[in-house]
Amino acid sequence: MALEHAILVSLLEKPGSGYELARRFERSIGYFWTATHQQIYRVLKRMEADGRLDVREVPQQGRPDKKEYSVAALGRTALSQWLHEPIEPESVRHDLAVKIRGAAFDDPAALIREVERHHRAHTDRLAHYLAGELRDFTGAGAPATPDAGRELQHVVLRGGIAYERMTLAWLDDVLATLHRIRSER
Amino acid sequence: MALEHAILVSLLEKPGSGYELARRFERSIGYFWTATHQQIYRVLKRMEADGRLDVREVPQQGRPDKKEYSVAALGRTALSQWLHEPIEPESVRHDLAVKIRGAAFDDPAALIREVERHHRAHTDRLAHYLAGELRDFTGAGAPATPDAGRELQHVVLRGGIAYERMTLAWLDDVLATLHRIRSER
DNA sequence: CTTGTATATGAAACGAGTTGCATAGCAGGA
DNA sequence: TCCTGCTATGCAACTCGTTTCATATACAAG
Numbered sequence: 001m002a003l004e005h006a007i008l009v010s011l012l013e014k015p016g017s018g019y020e021l022a023r024r025f026e027r028s029i030g031y032f033w034t035a036t037h038q039q040i041y042r043v044l045k046r047m048e049a050d051g052r053l054d055v056r057e058v059p060q061q062g063r064p065d066k067k068e069y070s071v072a073a074l075g076r077t078a079l080s081q082w083l084h085e086p087i088e089p090e091s092v093r094h095d096l097a098v099k100i101r102g103a104a105f106d107d108p109a110a111l112i113r114e115v116e117r118h119h120r121a122h123t124d125r126l127a128h129y130l131a132g133e134l135r136d137f138t139g140a141g142a143p144a145t146p147d148a149g150r151e152l153q154h155v156v157l158r159g160g161i162a163y164e165r166m167t168l169a170w171l172d173d174v175l176a177t178l179h180r181i182r183s184e185r
Numbered sequence: 186m187a188l189e190h191a192i193l194v195s196l197l198e199k200p201g202s203g204y205e206l207a208r209r210f211e212r213s214i215g216y217f218w219t220a221t222h223q224q225i226y227r228v229l230k231r232m233e234a235d236g237r238l239d240v241r242e243v244p245q246q247g248r249p250d251k252k253e254y255s256v257a258a259l260g261r262t263a264l265s266q267w268l269h270e271p272i273e274p275e276s277v278r279h280d281l282a283v284k285i286r287g288a289a290f291d292d293p294a295a296l297i298r299e300v301e302r303h304h305r306a307h308t309d310r311l312a313h314y315l316a317g318e319l320r321d322f323t324g325a326g327a328p329a330t331p332d333a334g335r336e337l338q339h340v341v342l343r344g345g346i347a348y349e350r351m352t353l354a355w356l357d358d359v360l361a362t363l364h365r366i367r368s369e370r
Numbered sequence: 371c372t373t374g375t376a377t378a379t380g381a382a383a384c385g386a387g388t389t390g391c392a393t394a395g396c397a398g399g400a
Numbered sequence: 401t402c403c404t405g406c407t408a409t410g411c412a413a414c415t416c417g418t419t420t421c422a423t424a425t426a427c428a429a430g
Contacts, residue, residue: 001416002280009287019378032282039417041380064378064425076290083291086299087280089306092348095187095272097217097341102194104334105261106268114271121274148366149289155362156282159355163277166351170344177340181333186386204408224387226410249395249408377425387416395407 003043006033008071008079011053013149015070018044028153031129031160044069052078100174108178115178119171126164133157187272188228191218193256193264196238198334200255203229213338216314216345229254237263285359297363304356311349318342 010021010029021044022037024030047053052075056068071079096118103111136142137154146154195206195214206229207222209215232238237260241253256264281303288296321327322339331339 002278002283003416005287006283009283009290012290013286017378018380030276032277032279034276034278036418037378038380038419041378045380060377062426063376066378079287080291083284083287084295086302087284089303089310090279090281091215091219092217092345093187093219094217094275094344096275097344098187098191098194099268099272100337100341101198101334102190102264102268104337105194105197106265108333110269117271118274125274148293148369149286151362151366152285152289155359156285158358159279159282160277162351162355166347170347173343174340177336181336184333188386202408203410221388222408223389223410226408230410245407247396248406251408372430374427374429376427379423381420381422383418383420385416385418387414389414390412392411393409397406398404400401400403 002033003035003039004047005079005082006035007040007043007047008052008075011069011071012076012079015068017058017066017068019066021069028132028157031157047075050074103178108181112175112178112182115171115174119168119175122164122167122171126161126168129157129161129164133161187218188220188224189232190264190267191220192225192228192232193237193260196254196256197261197264200253202243202251202253204251206254213317213342216342232260235259288363293363293366297360297367300356300359300363304353304360307349307352307356311346311353314342314346314349318346 006029007021010016010024016024018037018041021040022035025033025035025040044053048055048069052072053069054072056070057065058068059065096115099111099114133154137146137150137157143150191214192206195201195209201209203222203226206225207220210218210220210225229238233240233254237257238254239257241255242250243253244250281300284296284299318339322331322335322342328335
């Protein structure tokens with residue numbers, strides 16, 4: 001269960017509430033992990049009960065109070081232990097690939113619209129990643145000599161960028177194949 | 186729930202038993218979807234109860250009898266319906282990326298061995314995909330004018346190949362970054 | 371003063387996926 | 401004869417993830 005560890009890493013980078021974590025999971029952490037607020041609240045509660053996190057009630061003005069979580073000593077050792085365990089190279093799960101192979105038994109033309117929709121979504125995501133890279137790592141406001149943490153964040157983001165570029169090229173390939181099949185009928 | 190649909194596609198391509206499906210999910214279908222035999226047997230039973238699959242007891246010699254499943258009319262319409270529904274572009278989940286960002290709070294040297302292990306695993310997977318491509322699509326035994334089904338299988342496999350190549354390039358980037366960080370300490 | 375939006379947290383139910391265990395036929399080798 | 405290994409199917413328990421619903425504060429727009 002890496003959600004627990006993703007939360008530990010995120011809270012080590014900066015303590016925060018469940019709500020804030022949920023938003024990070026839509027942004028930077030979301031480059032490589034997704035989670036809904038329900039999942040996050042549930043896990044936070046459990047981790048706090050297990051003594052891996054500390055909580056602090058933070059009164060706020062102009063908005064509801066929040067609970068700020070930070071990593072306890074037990075959490076740090078749990079993360080460290082996990083970091084030293086080998087993990088399996090992840091296996092893929094692409095709904096779209098199932099659909100593509102399924103198109104052999106259906107109308108390929110319907111799939112073209114779907115693939116184009118995915119193409120647009122990945123184009124948007126790539127633009128979003130590139131904007132983030134410019135803002136945080138390669139732009140004018142970024143530090144000239146980044147520390148190890150920022151270097152590591154950057155290389156993960158570069159992975160997301162590479163993934164989106166690869167995906168877009170592949171979707172072009174898929175579209176060309178679908179058009180070829182359609183014209184051959 | 187795309188496992189159901191992945192099974193429908195696979196059984197349309199060729200009917201087979203739960204055991205055979207489990208092995209396809211380790212091979213060609215495994216390029217883009219994974220499932221264990223327990224999952225498969227459970228879903229097969231449910232789909233048969235729902236009338237989406239037909240079963241046929243096949244006596245065998247030299248080995249235990251098997252149940253051969255094939256797609257019923259209800260299964261075909263269920264697949265067709267799903268193919269026409271839009272799906273969300275999949276979001277990524279990379280345990281390794283969590284580890285990489287976590288390395289900022291731990292020993293980066295330990296991560297280098299892990300990343301090298303993943304690099305080897307992806308190298309093997311790429312070689313496996315390329316061998317499959319040569320055997321089924323680009324080699325001497327492959328048909329010169331493939332039908333739509335084979336074209337689609339091929340473009341999915343090309344996606345797997347592109348993914349592995351991208352991943353290997355990224356892992357090289359990660360390793361270079363980790364070495365740079367280590368030498369700077 | 372109602373409606374909409376953003377912040378903030380949570381329960382409950384369900385569906386999907388993993389892990390461990392159990393059973394059984396049949397073949398080949400020590 | 402026993403052990404190993406491949407084929408073949410399945411149950412049970414558990415964890416993880418998704419969906420739906422519910423609650424509450426606060427501010428801004430109409």
